[in-house]
Amino acid sequence: MISNFLVKSFIKNSEDINNESVRNRYGYLAGIVGIVLNLLLFIMKFSVGFITSSIAITADAFNNFSDMASSIITIVGFKLASMPPDKEHPFGHGRIEYISALIVAFMVMFVGVSFTKTSIQRILNPEVVVFEFVPFILLIISIAIKLWLSRFNKHIGQKIDSSALKASAADALGDVFTSSCVVLSYLASKYISFPIDGYIGVLVSLAIIYAGFTLVKETISPLLGEAPDPHLVKAINEKLLSYDYISGVHDLIIHNYGVGRRIASVHVEIPATIDIMTIHNIIDNAEYDISKELNIHLVIHMDPICMKDSEIVKTRNELNEILKKHKDIKSMHDFRIIGNDDVKTLVFDVVTSHDKDTSDDEIIKYIKDEVKKIHPHYKCKIIIDKDYH
Template identity: 35%
Template sequence: MTELLSKIFIKDRDNVNSQKVRSSYINLTSITGILLNILLFAGKLVFGILANSIAIIADAFNNISDAGSSVVTWIGFRMSNKHVDEEHPFGHGRMEYITGFIVDMLIIFVGYELLTGSVEKIFNPVDQKASIFTYVMLGASVFVKLWLFLFYRKIGNKINAEPLRASSIDSISDCAATSIVLVSLILSSTLGWNIDGYVGVVVAIFILIAGVRAAKGTIDLLLGAPPSKEYIEELTEFIKKYKIVVGIHDLMVHDYGEGRKFISFHAEVPSDFDINIAHEEIDCLERDMHKKFGAIVTVHLDPIDVNDENVRNMREFAERCVKETDERFSIHDFRMTKGERLTNLIFDLVIPVDYDGKEEDAAKEVAKRIKEKDPNCFAVIKPEHPFC
């Protein structure tokens, strides 16, 4: 069904790097979500009132909040497509994340309201009167929400849209919640167990957990989460195809919303390479990466001596000392300068972010180890942590 709707309503549907195509996908998911959730709200509200069920009524308002969430998501994507201006030179792409966070807060609010109402129903139970149409309505709701989960997830992953992923989590939580309500209604009518309030509490907890998890993911993106390992591997493999590049370091990916990524890194090239040819090759690399990844790419050209055997041996010596200090450490930007008395080994020391000690102390420990192994060497170390 998702493919059919995409084929009918979205032109050039596979070109997901196009903002126009992304907007078309958002329009499709928003309109679909709004219409289906309004229908579910109306049906559950009517049958919930007739059945005297707080769980069904709460589930109904959960659906209308989902419709509101779809509206907020749609508005957020519209705002994120605004052009750059003087106050926002990187565009408005992070409005996607802000609206995603608003959706998450709505989910948490609905969960809290349902929790308080359900606790009250535990202490003040009311007899339930469910008709066959109530069961049909709830059963249909489960299937609709399951389909919406698959619908949001597929399109959210396709266009890499965090608000749609949040909506998919919300939909599967709704599916589980409505299933529990349906089971409780069956138990109430067949065994006489009035567990409506208790089921409402369980449903509320489902919704709260989903909201908190989704909010955490959105906050991580707003604060600046690192790209996935798969994305980094794809970038690295693409860069390695260019023979001029013998290594890369200081890779950074700044995310200002989908379609608004900024990538920068240092490309290590042989120092004996003609500078004009090297510059031309790096320009080609930047253009090709822009086409492939839809990002603005900046590459710093870093010349390294790959032919001097003495430099190569001293680098290997420094790397051994670094690994003996901590296997997770690595180095780059290695240079060697010879003085009258000492040989200076100059390099950047990359320390993982989960390292317990201080970066400066780690650098001192490496320098001390180098000095102990070769008194004629003096290490000039700049500690840093990776950004990807």
């Protein structure tokens, strides 16, 4: 309810998320809300920690302070990522958003490490934690605020596909857990004399470190070149195969330069006998339509294949049966026969599994040996292809 009110109040044309300016406004809104709420939580918890002499509550307060700084970095990241392409960066600056999320992750880890040390010192030199009812209620309220903030960031992060906001949502949800532990330790201090505050402080600090480490893993992956979204891969393949004369799709490669800045190249198989202008128009339409619909830049390469020659059809079917028997071979494409009379060569690519148990040389030897059993006079030129998704 509150989320929808904020979106409708501050973002015009909020459903047009493919519009970069609209998407940026979502990021700015999430960042501003995060700054305001985390600043409020920091002031609230720091005051409670100071009044009650609780290191666990103080640690949790500075965790919220780091979250406020994270929201500022998120806003800056969205602003920088929206800069237009230039000569040095022809594909834009979209990956800055991932870098900002990475900075946030390291900040979270730094806070965790700092308060682990402080909490251990509290265990070695315990202090009495004074329980008071009003601070206790304030801590309960802070948990509710963090829970809402997590849901808010998750909602917007999923809507605009933002790794930075998804990371913030996960961090806020982790804060709900750590704050709950702090509340329980604060309540327990009323009934026991054991210095539980320092031990809970260590647990909270370790939870913060773990959250930061998880965020590092999630945000560094797209920077390293992670595999594309399987739903996007499936959508591209299905849409391409829906066009006339396109009978096969392979070598799909997708590069991610930030949300809304994906470039894809793909090979499609077409009949070798089709008129070149006819298929060129079909390919042009496919590039335009799919690029617009899926918000990518698609480039298509045409691979002509012979569909009617009886020798080629028969040999391709025999070869497919051979390849099916090898567990590490996923598919074949670009099959053709070159040469004539008794000097003929089968030329084709095979796609293998990422986690294959056999080497490329062993796979090639297997195929050549099996082909020779059926057609001793055929040679094979085999290219081991990579599956990029």
